[in-house]
Amino acid sequence: MTEASPQQRGALLVWFVGLLIYLLAVFHRSSLAVAGLAATERFDITAAQLSTFTMLQLLVYTAMQIPVGLILDRFGSRRVMLTGLVTLTAAQTLFAVADTYAIALIARVIVGIGDAMIFVCLLRLVNTWFVPRRIPFFTQMTGVLGQLGAIIAAVPMTLALRELGWTKAYLLAAAIGIVLLIALLIFIRDSPVERSASGPAMSLTTIRRSLAESWEHPGTRLGLWTHFTTQFSATTLGLLWGYPFFVRGENLSSGQAGALLTILVVAVMAAGPALAWFITRHPWHRSTLVLAIVSAIVVMWTIVLAWRGDAPFWLLVLLMVAVGVGGPASMIGFDFGRSFNPEHRMGAAIGIINQGGFFASLVLVIAIGIILDWRTPGSSTAYTPEAFRWAMSFQYVLWGIGLVQIWRYRVQVRATIMRDEPEAYGRTRELG
Structure with a gap:
């Protein structure tokens, strides 16, 4: 078996750390699914109001895709993913301490914004770090393994809500972001030759042309x-x-x-x-x-x-x-x-x-x-x-x-x- 080259090992490390961040994003996106009953009691809301969390989060995630894509071309994966992770961590912290429906709704909107920045950055890293013949495999594995975030959000989050209560459970989930933030700063690079790569400055004309x-x-x-x-x-x-x-x-x-x-x-x-x-x-x-x-x-x-x-x-x-x-x-x-x-x-x-x-x-x-x-x-x-x-x-x-x-x-x-x-x-x- 041929030993992996330093660049191959670097690519795997960058992808793995990025994948952990994407898992966390999916975890945050899905964490409310097991907290529905607790949310209705905490915020004194109806089922229709509860469903608004999901619909609004989806709407924000969808609306953010093109703006995030343009920002990604300008500032590179590392900085945009860093911004997304900080946003997710802050949003979950706000959700943990929220005691009104309005504040909780704002927190879920911010979760959608942060979530929108993670996946596209990871795909960009895959396209940059891996040779073309390996890109389809790692693209698929990114999507597949990312689903583990939803599974992780089920049992552990259910147990945390039961044993620790709402605020401590969501603060614990938010704290994971701090650990991965350190890993991102240490290990993720935009390319094998640049830690942070920037694209050309984007005027309105440039944005229109790129799109x-x-x-x-x-x-x-x-x-x-x-x-x-x-x-x-x-x-x-x-x-x-x-x-x-x-x-x-x-x-x-x-x-x-x-x-x-x-x-x-x-x-x-x-x-x-x-x-x-x-x-x-x-x-x-x-x-x-x-x-x-x-x-x-x-x-x-x-x-x-x-x-x-x-x-x-x-x-x-x-x-x-x-x-x-x-x-x-x-x-x-x-x-x-x-x-x-x-x-x-x-x-x-x-x-x-x-x-x-x-x-x-x-x-x-x-x-x-x-x-x-x-x-x-x-x-x-x-x-x-x-x-x-x-x-x-x-x-x-x-x-x-x-x-x-x-x-x-x-x-x-x-x-x-x-x-x-x-x-x-x-x-x-x-x-x-």
Whole structure:
């Protein structure tokens, strides 16, 4: 076995520290999921007010993607990630001591701002530190292992809330950020040759040009619609509506619903390496793989929603596996962005692409709530299976839009490559 070079070891260390920071960001993002009941008691709020935390956090995260991408191109990953980590730590500290709903809401908004800065920086570091043939693997592993943050937020945070209480539990979570802040300052560098790399100063004209050039290439748009179409089903189920759908819509026990959501996370983590291997070996067929995965998700949802009565548990397991694969499939969108954008506008491209899936998830989260209220008037707790079938069927609107756009920009990307880069076209086709 060939010993890793110093640069390879450095790349792994930078990625590992960055991954720990991303895990913490996902932990902070997900920590409220196990504190819902405690939050309703502490702030004396309704279920609707509680759901506002999630929707507002998603909205802020999505809205921040393009600004963060531009800032990343200007100031580099190290400084932007540092800012994001400090912001997250301050936000969780504020959330720990908040005693009113208004202050808590402000804290969650700040969590969304800090969270938005972490993932795009880590992807930029992966693109900078690793050789091209290893980038798809580490991009996928970043997304897959990041899901551990949600798992870590479940059991340990539940225990901390029970044993330590609200303030101490969230202060302890915030303190982890201080430790990782030190690790970031010591180990993370923007590139093998620079600790902190800066891009050119950005005027309004430069910003417009950077965004326009990124958006103009059909590869960026293919990445955006890939992210949009593959991610929203898994995100919506895992973040808010999965548990109510299984319990109210499919009449499962709380234990069965929890098991299905666990299967969803396992499917996300298991599929990542396999997808990374495929897109590395067969780059020409990345969009074909995306279309196949989305089609499988649509088919499984169609079978479940069309099933007379409650769907059998084994069928719901298959649904969770199919939906779970969509999570790492969304990362293929970033591989499109990497392939068709130069280094100096990589942040803008990643920001454009990353907002796709979260925007779709936000639309779906809101739409499901509106449709449930429409189909079950006068009740916020007794949603019926029929109401859930109507609500979950809204996904077909998003799938329809996304699939049309993926096909459209897949055709444009292939035509662009064949016209402008015939040699690259030949090499890509030879790889598969």
